[in-house]
Amino acid sequence: MNEVKTAHTEKTRTSSRQTKTARQKTKSNLAAGYIFISPWLIGFLLLTLWPIAQSFYLSFTDYSLLEEPVWTGLDNYTKIFTADTTFTKSLSVTFMFVLFSVPLKLFFSLMVALALNKNIRGMNIYRTAIYFPSLIGGSIAVAALWRNMFGIDGYINQVLAWFGIEGVGWISNPDTSLGTLILLNTWQFGSTMVIFLAGLKQVPQELYESASVDGAGEFRKFISITLPMLSPVMFFNLVLGIIGSFQTFTSAFIITKGGPINSTYMYAMFLYEKAFKHYQMGYASALAWILLTIVALLTIINFAASKYWVFYESDGGKPK
Incomplete structure (x- = not known):
């Protein structure tokens, strides 16, 4: 024991x-x-975390970099929403830019990806050549080049003159200035196109073969197979495109300076000038948090709506 x-x-x-x-x-x-x-x-x-917390605190203060922050409560937000007409103008311009540039960029990227998703000789060279400009797509040099192209004596008007068409000041005209920025954003399609191309590579070829046996044409295959199978990739590009478009700054700042008549005065430019031109850091912080809120709300809406049109193969081809 x-x-x-x-x-x-x-x-x-x-x-x-x-x-x-x-x-x-x-x-x-x-x-x-x-x-x-x-x-x-x-x-x-x-x-990251400390600057975010500081920005949130400063949005409730009057702070000019040269003096200590003074707590003002909701004064900055009240002034923005009730007395600042520039805020309304910059926000409407930015929404207009997002509304047109994001769908155009998605459409053009998808079309190019479809064209490059072919098994032909030398296709890798074509893909590289088309993607290469995107490596410098958001640079100041490209923005300066775009300004020269669409100037009154720029390359676009010179080409139009060959056909007897009198060009206009694309950048100096309020009716066309925003369109030049939308066109530039659409031209910067490289990254979005690569993501679409990767998505196309994942679509099972058996689906296309079965559709061909059933007599489906190319357009029917695109509507019934390609788009549903690409919907998760499209959703991803849509969310990133909206976030990126709301932060557009370089092109507007270099090409048009926000003009003419504030027709290209983006929200990011407004925020930048308040912070680094007028040194109203508290006011600029409030503008930044408003922008964050707008983007967050649109992202939430997109996620909520995605269950009606985003299809996942793991769910049997049904919306999530």
């Missing part, structure tokens, strides 16, 4: 030591993990 009791006690001690060793090993692994991620964690806390 004593031997059994002694063996049980020894077994309990061994189990306790093993549990303690396992706990120490787990703590050691956790400590090592935290050490490895500490550079990112410190950077996130100091360079």
Whole structure:
């Protein structure tokens, strides 16, 4: 009996030591993990989370960089929504830009992706050549080139003159200035096109073969197979396109300076000038949070509506 009791006690001690060793090993692994991620964690806390918190606080203050922030409560937001006509103008211009540029960019990207999704000789060269301009698509140099192309003596008007057509000042005309920026944004389709092309590669060819046997034409295949199978990719590009378009700044700043008559005065330009031209940092912070709220609401709406048109193969081809 004593031997059994002694063996049980020894077994309990061994189990306790093993549990303690396992706990120490787990703590050691956790400590090592935290050490490895500490550079990112410190950077996130100091360079991302802290500035976000500071921006939120400053949106309720009067702050000019030269003096200490003065708490003003909701004064900045009240002024923005009730007394600042420039806010309304810049927001309407930005919404107009998003409304036209995002669908055009998606459509053009999809069409190019379909054209490049062919098994012909040298296709990789064509894909590289078409995507290459997107590497510099958002640069200041491209914006300056676009300004020269659409100027009164630019390349576009020179080409039109060959056909006896008198060109206009595309940038200096309020009726066409925003259109030039929309066209530039559409031309910067490279990344969106690559994502569409990757999505097209994932569509099972058996579906097209079965449709051909049933007598479906190319247009029917596109409507009934390609679009439903690409809907998750389209949704992804749509959300990213809306977010990116609301932040458009470089093209408007370099090409038109927001003119003429504020016809291309984007919201990001308005925010930038309030912050770095008029040094109204508190006011600019409030504008930034309003922009964040608008983009977040549109994203939520897109996610809510996606269940009606986004199809997933894992769900049997039904909307999620």
